[in-house]
Amino acid sequence: MGLTLKAMANRLERSEVVIARRHVEDHFRESLSVEDVARKAGLSASHISTVFRQATGQTFVEHVQRRRVEEAKVLLSGTPRSVKEICFQCGFTNLTHFNRVFRRWTGVSPRQYRKSKPGR
Numbered sequence: 001m002g003l004t005l006k007a008m009a010n011r012l013e014r015s016e017v018v019i020a021r022r023h024v025e026d027h028f029r030e031s032l033s034v035e036d037v038a039r040k041a042g043l044s045a046s047h048i049s050t051v052f053r054q055a056t057g058q059t060f061v062e063h064v065q066r067r068r069v070e071e072a073k074v075l076l077s078g079t080p081r082s083v084k085e086i087c088f089q090c091g092f093t094n095l096t097h098f099n100r101v102f103r104r105w106t107g108v109s110p111r112q113y114r115k116s117k118p119g120r
Helices: 005-012 015-027 034-041 045-056 060-078 083-089 095-106 110-116
Strands: none
Touching (some): 015 060, 034 045, 060 095, 083 110
16 A cells, blocks of 8 residues: 555646646746646646646646746755846746745745855
């Protein structure tokens, strides 16, 4: 038996959501649209949005933003790259938007986050 709760949930997740999540994971550094992901999953944009939210509790945009912020946190902690470089490397196209989204998800700016990490 030994299936974890997460493994069981993944088995029950709709294949369209699995495809969408995988596409986000593989392409979050690029420009992504719900239409592109819907096409990959074989659904309409409005339907994939509904299915995705039901399965994850997040909108597609929130999911992409969260993934990009998680990557930014890793880079801010582990590399000397500038905030601007990290912004673009993580798939954001605008530094102001990146700062706003990062703060929304973490409660601090990217610079504050970097300063709070040990060894920085």
